Amino acid sequence: MQEHDVSWVRTEMVLAEAAPRSQAGFGAWFRKNLFATPIDAALTVLALLALAWAVPQILNWAFFSAQWTGADRSACLTVAQGGSHPDGWSGACWAFVSAKFGQFMFGRYPIEERWRVILTGILFVALLAPLLIPRAPYKGLNAILFFGLFPFVAFFLLVGGFFGLPYVETSLWGGLLVTLVLSYVGIVVSLPLGIILALGRRSHMPAVKLLSVIFIETVRGVPLVTVLFMASFMLPLFAPPGVTFDKLLRALIGVALFASAYMAEVVRGGLQAIPKGQYEGADSLGLGYWQKMGLIIMPQALKLVIPGIVNTFIGMFKDTTLVLIISMFDLLGIVKQNLADANWATPQTAKTGLVFAGFVFWIFCFSMSRYSMYMERRLDTGLRR
Amino acid sequence: MKNTLKVVLGAAALGLMASVASAGTLEDVKAKGFVQCGVNTALAGFSAPDDKGNWTGLDVDFCRAVAAAIFGDGNKVKFTPLSAKDRFTALQSGEVDLLSRNTTWTIQRDTALGLNFAGVTYYDGQGFMVNAKKLPGVNSALQLSGASVCVQSGTTTELNLADYFKANNLEYNPVVFEKVEEANAAYDSGRCDAYTTDQSGLYAIRLTLAAPDDHVVLPEIISKEPLGPSVRQGDDKWFDIVKWTYYALLTAEELGITQANVDEMKNSASPEIKRVLGVEAETKIGTDLGLDNDWVVKIVKATGNYGEIFERNVGSGSPLKIARGLNGLWTKGGLQYAMPIR
């Protein structure tokens, strides 16, 4: 290697130039992202105007002008209506939510027994959290506890009537408790049912296949309210005279059947995505049908459709609100019921209550959907080039 | 279908919250230890949960009276809140033993729907309510031409409304809701010009509005609405108990037996009072009914007589302040008339 000694060859590096002003800094970012073309600029201005009009109003209503404390409706009324706020006042009546918070969470569950619900909730979270964290150990045991043992523990705790716990009838349940019970049972029942239905639909036995198809397509073709309607009006007729079903049980049956039809289609999507070679490979190893499905096909298929399953769960969680229509009081139902309370009848109550309910539902659904995206990314890595 | 059945069978097999009835309703009720009573979801004065979740109201007290007649304890009753739509199914399927949910006695319900009405606990009629502040000058239902009227679906009210406006050749817009609460909220927010339901209901609903004093109940009564408790057809023994509980409440008022003086009254010289209270020697009135002979004492101790129930829930002792009117005893110009207990 020979040293360059020619004068027109540089020996030291030139320092990097700053990017041209048109390409860097705030100005460039604005130009590129907000004012790239005249139409873009117009859109940006319009959007900014709309935001400037809406955001202060929303913030003002929800926070700055909101009424946070109070014992009854007079706290949230204007002078003309008999309260203390100036005329034209508009703000959230959070006092209503805080006064009714216990009801929104537990319904009319007896106050002295509410620790049982809270304990169940703590158990639920304690079992669910490690299940969701991919790195946490003992997944199998955890899942067995969560899906196998927990339902019984929760049943004994919530219903009572054993070991000195007073019996609490389900007609007293309400609020978030009912929403969560419905979704949890829906999930626990619909997943295995859905898998069986999906297998049935792909079965080689014509009778099984036909029955599965009829069930899945019928349930998917009608609205959930119709299924709930059936569960609440026809189950009593189907049962032998004198046998009655608890109202909550009827809603549970309706929700679980409905969700299992959707779950079946999600699982079927996963089954179809498994290459034929996997089936043939399992057959060539001499595995029986259930061994083949349980050991080879299902683990792969379910892994593929985890996002779809979570989406079905989100849908079901939102759908639990429909039990309102068959006179049950889930979170939305109990909020709606309390809107009729004369002690809190103000022009702001309805908005506040609905915003609160919406916010709670949103938190649950949003975190579920984020989790599903996270899982999707995690599980996807192997397949992406 | 296959899976429907699986779940149904599974649930039935587990006996999960399912109860199996065998013989008569009375035996079942005695076996389980309480009366299951269907009531309205929320109608002040008739059946509504208070802040602590205890049910109160005239319909509720009737349930308590039946429970007291059987168990001697007015609290041995459980309430199932029912909407207008699911009340009959609930009774037919045996979900409730007794339906005490301001239900109008009609021939169609008595025959085609398979109910048996035990009596009329409240004589009512359908009326209209309007916001007098927003609609000054409206003082008759006949002025409601072109109005939007809030009404609850699946009730006799809805049918009477259609008939009334048709008979008087008036136009109107029905705004139909499934639940009382929804109809109330819509009326309160100004969705409708008028609200129609049974007149007692109008007074009760008025209390729950944001500004009760702005609203007036119009004088027209457009229908007969005898409201009463009902049971399933085909169980005469149970029907008798419910029916005679109602008569016992009336008889107690007629004879001046109240919650406060019922124990003294047992020593009364009047043979009629002695007979009713079951202190007459060798009486079989109570046991013939399948109850104890002091069943009337138990009822009155638990809830008071009919007059007391009325005043406490809808009358002068309540915010509704409804006058007795048609619901007075027959001796005082009303329609409440008990068959003799003898």
Add this chain to the structure above:
Amino acid sequence: MAIQDAVKASEPAKSSLIYDPRFRSIFFQVLIVGLLVFAIWWIVGNTIENLRRSNIPTGFEFLRGRAGFDISDRLIAYSSDSTYGRAILVGLWNTVLVAVCGIVTATIIGFMVGIARLSHNWLIRKIATVYIEIFRNIPPLLVIFFWYLGVLSILPAPRDSIVLPFGSYLNSRGFYFPKFVWGEGAWLVVAGLIIGIGLSWFVARRARARQMATGQQFPVFWTSVALIIGFPLLGFAVAGFPLTLDFPKAGTFNLTGGFNVKPEFLSLYLALSFYTAAFIAEIVRAGILGVSKGQGEAAASLGLRSGQALRLVIIPQAMRIIVPPLTSQYLNLTKNSSLAVAIGYPDLYAIGGTILNQTGQAIEIVAIFMVIYLGISLLTSGFMNWFNAKMALKER
């Protein structure tokens, strides 16, 4: 060799019936069908017993009975003297109306928001994202309540109606606008419309053939617009302008005359549109992202502007990805329209519920629900499948 011999030796055992897959399959199916038949027999037996005990009549006779109740929102003639069957028809048409309106609006909003999510404009992109994340994660019933209670509490009483242009009014009884009342000779307008549509179809065909043959383009869109508007106008003029407008006027209680869209319909329609639009937006986004990037670059290199590239190159290809999930969203919207019952819009489900309450015939009503909703679902998916086949990649 020894192994093969061993297999041969154990041959007889294999022929046992239990290990014959065909036999097992038949046995299993017979078992399931048998169980099912037994279950149906059991359920039917119980049901008959229950109906007999509670004295409820069976059969569809009741559909001919007098309904006795009024329905305010109706597309076909109906009064309280009409039959139950007619009431169900009114409900069915109301369901169809809200579903069709909702589908059209949801598609428009959904496409706009979906494209906005891919915009170069940061602000627009973020607003679209917030919209989608809010509406996707809230129960539709809550959205409906929010529109209903929110809209109702803001709108004024009929006396203080908000006055809008063209003689329209907005108040708590809904949206009022002038109604067209056609006079004599109105059929000429309809005839003009039909001729206009027919001609533009013809023009479009010819223009396409010409473009295929010569490459020359013909402004089909503007010609069609001119034809479709021009011919009815011509007919209108020939007939001597047979149109009067019926303006809404203040009555004692409500505005009378004109055309009234009730708040129940409005809030259900808006809620369903906005809710479903959030899902459609995500589908549209995925569809557009699914078109390979080279297509957009190729379109740009051909000199197409971004709007043209989107319209002529990207969207037609994206449609192939979009249509199947779009179909299920349409079906969801139709099914969600049954939530109308919560706010008192007389759709099929609400009216069926009322009839059930009057007649007690639960089984027949549920059967009617099932047949109608399944029918609507099948029709919708049939139409979308046809559309999908039309949009599918045509390989020559």
